[in-house]
Amino acid sequence: MFSIKMLAEEIARRSSGRLTSLMLGGAEALSVTRFAPIESASAEHVAFVAQPKLRGALKASGAGVIVMRESDRESVWGAAEPDRPLVITRDPYAWFAWALQVMTDRPVKPGFIHPRAVVDESAQVDPSARIEANAVISAGARIGARTRIDAGVNVGEGVLIAEDCHLYPNVVVYAGCKIGARAIIHSGAVIGADGFGFAPFAGEWVKIPQVGAVTIGEDVEIGANTTIDRGALEDTVVGKGSKLDNLIQLGHNVRIGEHTAMAACTGVAGSTRIGSHCVIAGAANISGHLVIPDMSIVGPATTITSWTQGAKVMMGYWPAQERSQFERTAVTVRRIGELRRKVRELEDRLEELAKN
Amino acid sequence: MFSIKMLAEEIARRSSGRLTSLMLGGAEALSVTRFAPIESASAEHVAFVAQPKLRGALKASGAGVIVMRESDRESVWGAAEPDRPLVITRDPYAWFAWALQVMTDRPVKPGFIHPRAVVDESAQVDPSARIEANAVISAGARIGARTRIDAGVNVGEGVLIAEDCHLYPNVVVYAGCKIGARAIIHSGAVIGADGFGFAPFAGEWVKIPQVGAVTIGEDVEIGANTTIDRGALEDTVVGKGSKLDNLIQLGHNVRIGEHTAMAACTGVAGSTRIGSHCVIAGAANISGHLVIPDMSIVGPATTITSWTQGAKVMMGYWPAQERSQFERTAVTVRRIGELRRKVRELEDRLEELAKN
């Protein structure tokens, strides 16, 4: 059971006082077991309403406590006293997120190095960190307080991993990379493999050693099997608070700003800079050496080869059709030059006709 | 050497009696070493003909035994007795698949836990299961009969893996996921990493714990480095008999029906439901919260943001052209609005001309 009062206090703390809760109708004294959808919740549940379309369910809901905005409360109860326990907050969805964090937190286990872990004697592991079986901590690496290194993780030479991080099983961090505090890196992610750099010579490719590394900021999350290449000379950088989904590729010397979110299967080619507070949808493909401004949005499956000055949202993918329609459309698009020529001819002929 | 009679019996058994074999010309008494292409097969080989275009090779083939449809037999030998050993079956390709399974089956080795495996004392491992070196079986996990857990595999807390599964090296299954019988999961696949769920708050992203898991049905195959995220509240589900290729991403709460095949590099965003018996080609990108009906087909590199009512096959990708043509085409497509406007103007002007 989780007390609503405790949740409200903890949310205030985690949000650095930015998200407060007004408890009405006795909510302060109640406890709940978990969140449930507003339509199916019962007395031991807490529910939240973040979308206006759910307002209709407010009166009939069996939820023990409902979290909502003041405007939603007003629209249902007006000036009247609500006849049930409520929490009023300016962002019910963020309230839900933090409350669920509190509800699912597990106690921090004591520091631990599994006897099957392989820790180089020159590595520095904080006594409160946990290093699981078959993890490898190489020479000169440093592991911060309370950081969890799961089984099969490989931490390369000289890698710095700050405090309160969690590297899930089988993550690989190549030599020299730096991971900021509270980073979460999911299984199979590879941080710091060589960038794709070769000099063409006489029909062959001469490898250019990649002597930069990767710097991951604080509070970054990196999805499963995502790959972030080390820089050629300087570091590849992911700014603090940015969130990367699964199967993403960042090429060498890419720089991602702060609090940018990037959905799965997206690729960013070398040296491109993506600003802060951007949202990149899934399966986007972003060319190298571009600059994408802060607050930009890229649509799904969109190929960006340049950024239109002043654009906020860039998109572009072939709109799928039923197959036979697609095939006809594709043929016509391939010949769109002909179509344009015909229109020009028509214009000319009409011009001439009009003269006569 | 494999006896044709034994293969026929074993195919009947594996197909639950649905695929039978009529052995002609003494095929019943023959044995073969392996399959070979009809054109290059010799006496110790078995060959099969599934495509009409190969009929021409039937007479001349040196194969010891040929597997084919009755209609193909008729088209070559008509009413005459074939002058060579044949197997007549209604599906030579499936016959080939099952026969090859029999031919490549290895004897099941006895149960085994490698001394370098790390098995929690609260895990339940069937005595006939094989757990290889450096595999980690966490607390409360259960491993079914004859299941093979290869080296470096990480099985999280409370994971259930049914009988006759094969997890190839370095697979990761996060806590609480369930894997059905006879599942095959290839190396590097990550089952149950956190879904990509964050609440935006004051320009930052607040993590929403992902408390669902992943449920994989029976007879599912999952390709190398594929990632299937755990659900936010409910489970992400892959239905029985479905086959996923490599480097696929399934977002949280995706539900894939039964016997659906999905080719490599495809991404499916959160909460989308794909029906049973669907075929999704490679590099498709399917948006979230969609419903794709049973028996649907998605073309290669196709972005699906909605499903056209009644459509069976949806497709859409830019048809590649020689570069200079592409560049011209792309410019014209970007300005297709102008072209449409010009056509409207032409129509208007022609209308007016016609009036005079």
Place this chain on the structure above:
Amino acid sequence: MFSIKMLAEEIARRSSGRLTSLMLGGAEALSVTRFAPIESASAEHVAFVAQPKLRGALKASGAGVIVMRESDRESVWGAAEPDRPLVITRDPYAWFAWALQVMTDRPVKPGFIHPRAVVDESAQVDPSARIEANAVISAGARIGARTRIDAGVNVGEGVLIAEDCHLYPNVVVYAGCKIGARAIIHSGAVIGADGFGFAPFAGEWVKIPQVGAVTIGEDVEIGANTTIDRGALEDTVVGKGSKLDNLIQLGHNVRIGEHTAMAACTGVAGSTRIGSHCVIAGAANISGHLVIPDMSIVGPATTITSWTQGAKVMMGYWPAQERSQFERTAVTVRRIGELRRKVRELEDRLEELAKN
């Protein structure tokens, strides 16, 4: 400190005498610490000029030594004696690549099998090879001289890995695959997982065992989390000197020629043959059973379903636009058939008008 003379000699050696250096202005006697950009280099640095636009920086640069083409030297100093140490070479970029290789080379460590490695007694490991912790070398595998097998790598049964290879942590090579000399394989790559082969039967998928393997040529580099499937009957092949970036998928029986470069996130479906000296940009999607000639180029995010006879560069992706423009463009493209019809009608009506 690296002596310029030593670098020149080593480059000549590594290029088999194909890249020579003419040292002017006393360069032969100098030593440098590292490369630096021409604009910011100082006396202890070497800089290079490969692009004409950097010529302007030549005179003002503080670099101790500058590497450049004869034509660039002439354009700045003409017939005059250069007033600073220079290296003249026909390919400064390749010179840089090889010099950086020399500068970053680490001494080969002696042969070593980590006590936590798991090496089957029937495996043959060259005494000069290094096998790190938790690596698994299966029965019958062979590891060549000076090859480095990093921690957590899984080498399957009967795998052959030639000399001077480097397999980074957690690479998996399935049974029977062959890796040529000097190959570099980055973390998480999976070589030889089953190809995606199933026979449809009565609404289900019958697995076709994949009995081929993978053959990787000499001097190949394979990026992180790339997957190369084993062949169905014959091997999947990557020719010598080819370079594959991260998160690439090669289907069964794909054949890549020699010295072909393929950027990240590209997928190649089964049985396609890509020639030698090709360049495939990122996020391309290439259908199965195609033949792409030597020296071909595929643009980014391009879907290739057939290769235009005689084409050298094929491209095709939707050109991204600002969202509202994209939406209008997409609607019009979907209806381009209508537009074409209207143009035909206009042509007919104009024809008729002209007659009158």
